[in-house]
Amino acid sequence: MKLKTVVLSTAFAIVLPAHAQTEIQWWHAMGGALGEWVNDLAKEFNASQSEYKVVPTFKGSYDETLTSGIAAFRAGNAPHILQVFEVGTANMMASKGAIVPVAQVMKDAGQKFDPSIYVPAVAGYYTAPNGQMLSFPFNSSTPVFHYNKDAFKAAGLDPEKPPLTWPEVTLAAAKLKASGHKCPFTTTYVGWTQLESFSAWHNVEFATKRNGFGGLDTRLAFNTPLHVRHIENLANMAKQGLFVYKGRGNTADATFVSGECAMATATSALYGNIKRNAKFASGISTLPYYPDVPGAPQNTVIGGASLWVLSGKKPAEYKGVAAFFAYLSKPEVAAASHQRTGYLPVTLPSFQLTDKSGFYKQNAGTDVSVTQMIRKTTDKSRGIRLGNFLQIRTVVDEEMEQVWGGKKSAKEGLDDAVKRGNEYLERFEKANKS
C-alpha cells in the first residue's frame, strides 16, 4: 500500500509540470512594529496558498518609497504594489499610464469584489467619482482628540467628561493653564486636523467641486467665515498661551506622550504609543466641533496610505495581486490588522467582528476613530482629491505659522494660503488637461 502511494505520487510529480511560484513585489514604507505587521501579512498569505509569493521590501519613508517606485518604473523594473500616502492620490491618478485601478485588477482577475463592504469614509477617498476603486485602502487613521486625564483631575476638570465642542476646549484649556499647565492644547498636522478634517466634520467644503472629486478646476475654499472664525479662535488661544504650537507634521505627538501637553488633536494611531509609554491615564474623544453649525459633526478625513498597482506587468502576476487584496479584505484578516495596529478597519464586516469580540470594551477609546468614520458620507465629506496636495499642505503650514506667531491675522493667513494653494491647483489642471 505504502509503496504504491509513493510510486503513484512520484509519477504524478514527474508528469505534472513544475509550477513556479509567481512573485509579487510589494514596496512599502512601514518601519518598526508596522514593518513586522506587513511581513506577517505577506507570510500568512504565502502560507495560505502556493501559487503566489508576496515579497515585501521596506523602502524608507513615504517620500523615499515613492521615489524608489518612480525610479524603478522609469527604469522599467517597477514593483507590482506600491504604498503611497493619501496626499499623493491625485498625482498618482494623473500618471494614467503608470497605474492600474484596483477595481480593474480585481475584475480582470475574476476576483469577487464588492465595493460596498468597504467603510465609505475610508474607501471613498481612494475611489473615483464613478465608483471605481483606484487604490486599495490599506492603512488609514483619522484625527481624534487625546487628553490627559491626570492633568484634568489636577485642574479640577472631570476626567470622564472630555470637552466635545471648541468653546468647551477653550474653557478646559483656561482651567489647565490656571492650574499651572504650560501647554494646555496643541495639535499635529495643522492642515489635516484643523482645516481638512475640520471642514468634513462640519460638512463644509475644503475645496470647490466636492473637494476636487468633481473636476480638475477645483479651487481651495477654506477661507470661509467659519474657517476664519476657527483659526481666529486658535490664534487667540495661542496669544493667551492656551494653544502652544509644537511644529509641523507629527512632531507634537511626543509632547502629548511625555505629558507636556494636556490635550492634542492627533492621529488615532497614536494610541499604541500612548498605551505603552505614557505615565498618565489618558482618554480619547471625538474631534471638537462648533455646536451652532448645522450638520456637525459629520465625519472626519483619513490619513495614512493606500496600495497602488503599477502597470506593465503580466496578467498572471495581476491575478496574484488580486488574490492578495482579496485576502487582505477577509473579515478576520482586516479585523486582526485593525486591532494590532490601531489603523481603521477597512471593511464593515471587520468592524462588526471586532465589535462582537469585545475588543472596544477592553480597549477604551479605540472605537472613537471608527465611530467618526462609520457614517454615510456626504459629497463634502467623502475625502479630498487635490493635485499637488503636498505643496498645498506646506503652504498651509507656512501661513498658519505666521498666524500663530502673530504676524498675520487669521483672515490674512487663510486668504494667502488659499491664493498660493490655488496657484498649485491651476498648474496641476494645466498639466493634466487631457
Next chain:
Amino acid sequence: MVERRPALALLSHLVLILGVLIVAFPVYVTFVASTQTAQEIAQSRPLSLVPGDNMVETYSRALFGGKGEFGSTKAPVGRMLWISLVMAITIAVGKIAISLLSAFAIVYFRFPFRSLVFWMVFITLMLPVEVRIYPTYQVVSDFGLLNTYAGLTVPLIASATATFLFRQFFLGVPDELVEAARIDGAGPMRFFKDVLVPLSSTSSAALCVNQFIYGWNQYLWPLLVTTTDDMAPVVMGIKRMVAGESYTEWNVVMATAMLAMIPPALVVLLMQRWFVKGLVDAEK
C-alpha cells in the same frame, strides 16, 4: 612644542575641552539614550544626561535581533555592518587611488584640455545626487548593477573632493624633488610612486577617514539601488527602525547608531598612526 609656555598650554587645553564638549555632546546624548528603556526616553522631560541601566539589554537586542519589547522582531545588524564596511572601504580606496592619478596628471603634465578636465571633475560637486537620482538609477540599472556591491559603490566614486585636495597638495610640493628625481633618471611613474605617494600620506590618511565615513553614512543611494533586504547597509537599517507613523524604539535606534559609529572611530584611531608616520618621513 618649541618653547614651554604654561599659560598658552593651559589655554589650549581649555579651548580644546570646550571644543570637545560642543562637538561631542550630541554623541554623548546618543549614548545616554541608548542605555535607557524606550519608556524612559518618551517620558523624560528633558532627556536626562545620566546614563540609564538598560545598556546590556538594548545593545544585545540591537546586535542580535530578537523579540522587541512590543512584539516586534528586529533583524540582526551583523550583515548590515558587513555591507557598510565593504562599501566604505571600496569607496575610500577607490576614490583615493583614482584621484591620486588624476591629480598627478593635472598638475605635472601639460596636455590639451587640461583645465577643462579639472573643471569637469570639479563640477561633480555641484549637482546633489538627489537631483540626478532617477537618471543615475537608470544608468546603473542598464549596466545591470542593481543590488550589487558595484552598484552601491562605483557611482559614488565619481566626485571631486579627493582630486581637488591632491591637486592642492601637489602644487605645494617643492620643485627640487622633481629635479632630483630627473637627475636620478627616474621617469614620471617612479617619481609618483617613490616620492609623491609617500609625501601625500597625511592627506591620504585624512581623505581615507573622510571617505570611509562618507561611504559608511550613505543612505539614499543604497535605499534606491538595493532591492532585497539583505543588501542594506547599516544606516538604512537605522532608518528602518524609525517607524515614523507609529511606534519607534528610540533606545534600540540609538544603540544601533552607536554601534554604527564604531568602525569609523576605529578608522580614525588607525589613521592617527599614519599621520605621525607621514610626519616623520617628511622630516627626512
Next chain:
Amino acid sequence: MAVEKRVRFKSWWLPWVLIAPQMAIVLAFFFWPAGQAVYQSVLQQDAFGTSTVFVGLENFERLVNDASYLESFWTTAFFSVAVAACGLSIALLLAVMADRIVRGAMVYKTLLIWPYAVAPAVAGVLWLFMFAPSVGIVSFTLQQLGLEWNHLLNEKHAMALIVMAAVWKQISYNFLFFLAGLQSIPKSLIEAAAIDGAGPWRRFWTIVFPLLSPVTFFLLVINIVYAFFETFAIVDTATQGGPGKETVILVYKVYYDGFKALDLGGSAAQSVVLMAIVIVLTVIQFRYVERKVQY
C-alpha cells in the same frame, strides 16, 4: 587655472591614461545622468514620466516671478557665509590648539573627529532632541537661564538652529584637514623662527598660516559648496524651511520640489540656477583668492 608648476614631465600619452579611470566614471555616472536631469528643466512631466511636454523656459520664468524664490537668495547667502565663516574659524582654532599640546593629543583628536561619523540620519534627530522647545536639553537649560527658545515660531532662532547644526557637522571635517595640513609643516621651519625670537602669534601668521593656505583654500571652496548643496537634510529635519519660509535655502527648495512635491521640471530648473551661481562663485574664488595662496 592661473597656477602652474614650472617643472613638469613630458609625455603625450601618459596623462590620458592617468585620468582615464576618473573620467570614465565621471562621464558615465555623472555627466550622462546630470545631462538628463538638467534637460528636465525644459520639460513638464508627471512623476512617473508617462507624459512629457516640452515647455521651453516656462519653468525658469516661473522662478523669476516667484517673490519667495528671490527672497531665498538672501537667506542662502546669509546661511552660507555664516556656516563657512564659523566652521572654518572654529575648526582652525581647535586644530592649532590640538597641534600644540603634547599631552592628551590623541584623545582630543579622536573626540573631535569622531562626531563626523554620526550619520546625518541620526544627527538630525539628535539636534531635534536637544533643541525641541521646552523638552530638549538645550532649550530647557536656556529656559532655566531665562531665555525663551522657540525655533518653531521665531525665525531668528530657527536660522540659528540650522546654522549651528550645519557648522557642527563641518567642524570635524575641517578640523581633520587642518590638522593634516598643520602636521605636514616641517617642524624645522617653526624651530628656526623660534630661534630667531618670533613668538607663537607671530609664528602662526608669518609661517604657519601661509603654509596652510592650500588647505585653507581647499576648505573654503568645499565649505561653500557644502553650505550651498549638502545642507538640505539638516533643514528638512530641523525646520522644514519654517517658520513660514524663513529658513528656506535654495537647495532645500530644490530638494523639496524634486523629491517630495515631484515637480521635476521646476526642481531641475532651480538646480541649473543654483549650479550657475556656485560655478560663478567658485571661478571667482579660483581667480582672486587663489592668487593669495602660497604653494
